[in-house]
Amino acid sequence: MSVRLCVIGNGAVGSLFAAKALEACFDVTRAVRQPRSVTQQATVKTVTLQNDSTVSLPDAIITQDSPVDILFDLIVIPVKVYQLKEALIQWSHLFTNNTPALLLQNGMGGDEIFRSVLPSVRLYQATTSHGALRQQNAVRHTGFGETLAGPATGQNRNDRADEKVFRILEQAFPPVTRCDKIALALWQKLSVNLVINPLTALHNIRNGQLLEPAYDAVISSLCRETSLVMQACGYKESADVLKNRVLRVAGATAANYSSMHQDAAHGRPLETGAITGYLLQKAAAHHIPVPAHQSLFDALTDRFPA
Numbered sequence: 001m002s003v004r005l006c007v008i009g010n011g012a013v014g015s016l017f018a019a020k021a022l023e024a025c026f027d028v029t030r031a032v033r034q035p036r037s038v039t040q041q042a043t044v045k046t047v048t049l050q051n052d053s054t055v056s057l058p059d060a061i062i063t064q065d066s067p068v069d070i071l072f073d074l075i076v077i078p079v080k081v082y083q084l085k086e087a088l089i090q091w092s093h094l095f096t097n098n099t100p101a102l103l104l105q106n107g108m109g110g111d112e113i114f115r116s117v118l119p120s121v122r123l124y125q126a127t128t129s130h131g132a133l134r135q136q137n138a139v140r141h142t143g144f145g146e147t148l149a150g151p152a153t154g155q156n157r158n159d160r161a162d163e164k165v166f167r168i169l170e171q172a173f174p175p176v177t178r179c180d181k182i183a184l185a186l187w188q189k190l191s192v193n194l195v196i197n198p199l200t201a202l203h204n205i206r207n208g209q210l211l212e213p214a215y216d217a218v219i220s221s222l223c224r225e226t227s228l229v230m231q232a233c234g235y236k237e238s239a240d241v242l243k244n245r246v247l248r249v250a251g252a253t254a255a256n257y258s259s260m261h262q263d264a265a266h267g268r269p270l271e272t273g274a275i276t277g278y279l280l281q282k283a284a285a286h287h288i289p290v291p292a293h294q295s296l297f298d299a300l301t302d303r304f305p306a
Helices: 012-023 081-090 110-117 159-172 182-203 207-211 213-232 239-252 259-265 276-285 291-303
Strands: 004-008 027-031 046-048 054-056 074-077 101-104 123-128 131-135 138-143 147-151 176-178
Touching: 004 012, 012 027, 012 046, 012 054, 012 101, 012 131, 012 138, 012 159, 074 081, 081 110, 101 110, 110 123, 123 182, 147 159, 147 182, 159 176, 182 207, 182 213, 182 239, 182 259, 182 276, 182 291, 207 213, 207 239, 213 239, 213 276, 213 291, 276 291
Parallel strands: 004 027, 004 074, 046 138, 074 101, 101 123, 147 176
Antiparallel strands: 046 054, 123 147, 131 138
């Protein structure tokens, strides 16, 4: 019997996941909200992979009003954190027969939101360095990367369920590395996003332009503050380690635009709250001043009001 996946949403990474899963001969269903207006972007129809092959996504999709009688093996949720609660409420009827869920997001705090809506569903979290760019009703795979995935913290151990999910992920979205301490991996991804996303959005630049000397001082300040907050939360990473990671990612994705830059360029809401806002919350809880992050948050809020 084929593995049955459901991918919620219509974004770049979710469409890439669906395309790769189709290549692996999985049965893929997409759950897409009905457009609220005719000006909204059309549903993604094709994904062009890095080998220039094009995968056509299934025309048949389900909306929140569609009757569903499929028992899925995994439901993948690659929606932005600020969209998550509404999406979970709309699609809660898909989580039957103990179907597990995978959150695939840039920001932090999604696991808390998920638990508030679906507390009994087994949850996994992942972070990926694959690059994907949406252009109207098509997506292009812009950068090959890897995915780290693991069971969300605070759950009972379930080796059988975990093995099944990781077998699916290894085939559907390779390469995948199992990470039983996924919270650390998410913080490490956040430490990069805290720099690259807001700075590229604010200054309207590609990732690689952050390697220019003009940005060195602000990157150093942001990484120093992030390190202090991470250490207070129990993750011992120095400012130098964080800065080196940021510069390495910026160099590896030099020609790319960050997801926040693309949101800003297309007039979409930014993930500021789940990225910089999350750090500000943790900093306040530990009474740590973070003026560089606060200044960046304020500048983004002023430039791109919600």
